Amino acid sequence: MLPFDKLLPFDRTAAPAVYLQVANSMIQHIRSGVIKPGFWLPGTRELAGILGVHRKTVVAVYDELSAQGWIEAVARKGFHVTRELPEVRPGGWGKDGQRSGKGRPGREGQPGKGDWSGRQDREHAFSKEMAAPFYPVERGRFRLPVVSVPPSRLIIDDGHPDSRLAPLELLGREYRARLSNRGGRRPVYATMTAGSPRMREAMVGYLADTRGMQASVPNILITHGAQMSIYIAAQLLLRPGDTVIVGEPGYYVATQVFENLGASLLRVPVDEQGIDVDAVERLSRGRVVRMLYLIPHHHHPTTVTLSPERRMRLLEIAEEKNFSIVEDDYDYDFHYSSSPYLPLAASGHNNRVVYIGSFSKSLSSSIRVGFMVGPEAFIVEATYLRRLIELRGDNHMEDALAELIRNGDVGRHLKKVNRIYQGRRDHLCGLLDSNLGDVVDYRKPSGGMAIWARFNKRAPVKELAGKALKMGLYMSDGQAYNTHNKDYNAIRFGFASLNEVEMDEAVQILTSCL
Numbered sequence: 422m423l424p425f426d427k428l429l430p431f432d433r434t435a436a437p438a439v440y441l442q443v444a445n446s447m448i449q450h451i452r453s454g455v456i457k458p459g460f461w462l463p464g465t466r467e468l469a470g471i472l473g474v475h476r477k478t479v480v481a482v483y484d485e486l487s488a489q490g491w492i493e494a495v496a497r498k499g500f501h502v503t504r505e506l507p508e509v510r511p512g513g514w515g516k517d518g519q520r521s522g523k524g525r526p527g528r529e530g531q532p533g534k535g536d537w538s539g540r541q542d543r544e545h546a547f548s549k550e551m552a553a554p555f556y557p558v559e560r561g562r563f564r565l566p567v568v569s570v571p572p573s574r575l576i577i578d579d580g581h582p583d584s585r586l587a588p589l590e591l592l593g594r595e596y597r598a599r600l601s602n603r604g605g606r607r608p609v610y611a612t613m614t615a616g617s618p619r620m621r622e623a624m625v626g627y628l629a630d631t632r633g634m635q636a637s638v639p640n641i642l643i644t645h646g647a648q649m650s651i652y653i654a655a656q657l658l659l660r661p662g663d664t665v666i667v668g669e670p671g672y673y674v675a676t677q678v679f680e681n682l683g684a685s686l687l688r689v690p691v692d693e694q695g696i697d698v699d700a701v702e703r704l705s706r707g708r709v710v711r712m713l714y715l716i717p718h719h720h721h722p723t724t725v726t727l728s729p730e731r732r733m734r735l736l737e738i739a740e741e742k743n744f745s746i747v748e749d750d751y752d753y754d755f756h757y758s759s760s761p762y763l764p765l766a767a768s769g770h771n772n773r774v775v776y777i778g779s780f781s782k783s784l785s786s787s788i789r790v791g792f793m794v795g796p797e798a799f800i801v802e803a804t805y806l807r808r809l810i811e812l813r814g815d816n817h818m819e820d821a822l823a824e825l826i827r828n829g830d831v832g833r834h835l836k837k838v839n840r841i842y843q844g845r846r847d848h849l850c851g852l853l854d855s856n857l858g859d860v861v862d863y864r865k866p867s868g869g870m871a872i873w874a875r876f877n878k879r880a881p882v883k884e885l886a887g888k889a890l891k892m893g894l895y896m897s898d899g900q901a902y903n904t905h906n907k908d909y910n911a912i913r914f915g916f917a918s919l920n921e922v923e924m925d926e927a928v929q930i931l932t933s934c935l
């Protein structure tokens with residue numbers, strides 16, 4: 422019997438519930454190989470006795486691990502660790518960002534330099550001709566107009582939080598205090614480019630409590646929303662002609678960033694379990710791939726979540742093929758059937774993962790505070806680049822937000838809105854089934870703030886959007902989600918920002934337009 426009392430420590434006074442702390446420790450041990458695939462776990466009563474907790478707590482731990490696919494229940498026998506999980510090591514980011522094992526030619530052993538350094542010296546990994554078999558980059562080829570929302574009574578957004586529920590009053594109070602007396606007149610130093618020290622420190626605890634991530638202050642850069650992080654990471658990792666793997670369909674604004682940097686896109690299908698990792702492996706065979714852009718939770722636009730098996734396989738492939746992963750976990754906070762899966766960045770990734778998140782999703786779209794977490798050397802370069810774009814962010818807002826993270830307001834808010842958004846998701850599913858069942862196809866997402874609603878041919882989304890606008894309802898015309906070769910005739914139907922009355926009205930308008 423493994424010494425579970427030592428392996429699964431927990432703190433009853435800490436913010437995450439005890440069952441989550443125990444489940445996360447168990448996951449770390451499964452990942453590290455201490456608890457092996459196929460291992461039979463102790464019964465719930467026995468483990469409860471060992472840990473000194475109520476049996477219901479252990480039942481919640483096993484439910485959580487089963488929901489995430491780490492363990493399997495066998496009738497009348499108990500639970501064992503899922504057998505087909507590949508082994509990966511846990512870990513965070515090294516100080517200098519140096520990778521072990523394979524490096525790029527001529528770059529191994531450079532002290533203190535990560536794989537992104539010295540971009541100027543780097544040979545183009547791909548010539549234009551070599552890039553031609555997949556989608557050649559012509560600047561602006563897929564450029565889409567900036568979406569401007571015309572005035573309308575109701576808006577179906579593509580998955581935004583409901584600002585009316587966010588603790589903006591509390592945030593405003595903290596912000597005002599900083600503007601008026603506490604520090605408002607103090608000079609702001611250039612060292613604040615990476616974010617206010619309070620915010621970066623608060624993020625260390627926040628990332629550990631919510632995501633099981635081991636990061637320190639030098640691993641964290643605060644940005645103006647997640648989009649700025651995507652841009653900076655891509656700018657550091659890519660040169661013209663480099664190959665980037667993206668999911669298809671994917672988040673078109675990120676795709677445009679990569680195209681604008683002159684990268685070649687290698688588009689990989691996304692199915693019900695997320696990006697197709699076998700296709701990633703197949704398509705990257707014999708090619709130099711520089712980076713993979715991943716949306717692990719509630720992929721944009723299709724809302725699917727990457728399964729744990731695929732997450733681990735992807736890390737193995739990244740190691741084999743020697744590419745970096747930009748993990749855009751924009752929607753991590755909203756999960757309704759189980760807790761979210763731990764990020765790839767919380768596993769052993771040999772400095773391959775740059776992790777991105779944003780409070781624009783957790784709280785309100787207008788709170789433009791995002792974050793990037795990566796190896797220290799990478800963050801130094803990212804900070805330098807951020808300074809060229811914007812000298813520093815709104816450090817008072819960052820301080821104010823840090824206070825809300827520290828005193829638990831952000832955690833309480835997320836707990837509250839998870840319940841509300843789950844209700845809204847279910848309400849919208851009911852409306853779609855009863856009112857639009859013959860024209861809309863969708864799968865209920867396990868979390869997030871939008872439903873990927875695919876309309877059939879009888880309801881061309883572009884026409885529908887035009888008609889709806891005349892009746893006071895703005896919705897996307899779906900064009901942004903279409904790719905070079907596919908018209909999805911679909912929208913992301915954001916449910917989080919609409920209450921039930923507003924949703925009823927929106928669906929009523931759509932029904933009458935049809």
Ligand SMILES: Cc1ncc(COP(=O)(O)O)c(C=O)c1O
Pocket residue numbers: 645646647648649672716721749751778779780781782786790791
């Ligand atoms: C997948 C994805 N990543 C990043 C972003 C950008 O987030 P932010 O508003 O924090 O810049 C969005 C915005 O909708 C998104 O959908």
